[in-house]
Amino acid sequence: MGGFKKFVIRGNLVDLAVAFVVGAAFASLVKEFANSFITPLIALFGGKPDYTALTFKLAGTTFPYGNFVTSALSFTITAVVVYFLVVLPMSKLLERLDRGKEKSEHECPECLSEIPIKARRCRFCTALVTADA
Numbered sequence: 001m002g003g004f005k006k007f008v009i010r011g012n013l014v015d016l017a018v019a020f021v022v023g024a025a026f027a028s029l030v031k032e033f034a035n036s037f038i039t040p041l042i043a044l045f046g047g048k049p050d051y052t053a054l055t056f057k058l059a060g061t062t063f064p065y066g067n068f069v070t071s072a073l074s075f076t077i078t079a080v081v082v083y084f085l086v087v088l089p090m091s092k093l094l095e096r097l098d099r100g101k102e103k104s105e106h107e108c109p110e111c112l113s114e115i116p117i118k119a120r121r122c123r124f125c126t127a128l129v130t131a132d133a
Contacts, residue, residue, distance in 0.1 A: 030078050030081055030082055031074075031078065033081060034074065034077045034078050034081055038077050038081060039077065042077075051066040051069040051070045051073075052064070052066045052067050052070050053066055054066030054069060103117065104116065104117060105117060108122040108124065108125060108127060108129060109127070109129065110122060110125050110127035111124050111125040111127070113125070115129065
């Protein structure tokens with residue numbers, strides 16, 4: 001039981017659990033945002049974006065492709081909202097925060113791995129690295 005206790009309490013598992021819970025809550029938030037604001041905007045221009053009733057029959061079997069169309073539209077809306085409201089602002093913020101930092105690594109001319117600037121030899125391919133490389 002001691003090994004199991006260490007496994008459960010280990011930081012990576014706890015971080016993963018927290019990330020999963022926060023991710024699920026965030027997914028719910030984005031879904032509700034899309035349903036409350038984005039879907040009605042689309043309905044203003046193109047009608048109601050609920051295509052679950054769309055079907056076709058082939059050899060007596062009904063294929064409800066409207067469910068897929070509705071899910072695909074919902075996924076696209078969610079992806080666009082997440083990109084423009086989360087990913088893009090966060091990348092801009094990280095870019096601004098990294099702007100004043102000094103560069104601490106550079107590429108090895110042989111294997112193109114990132115190595116410390118003061119290194120004289122690459123730790124990956126052991127190539128000699130000059131100071132101006």
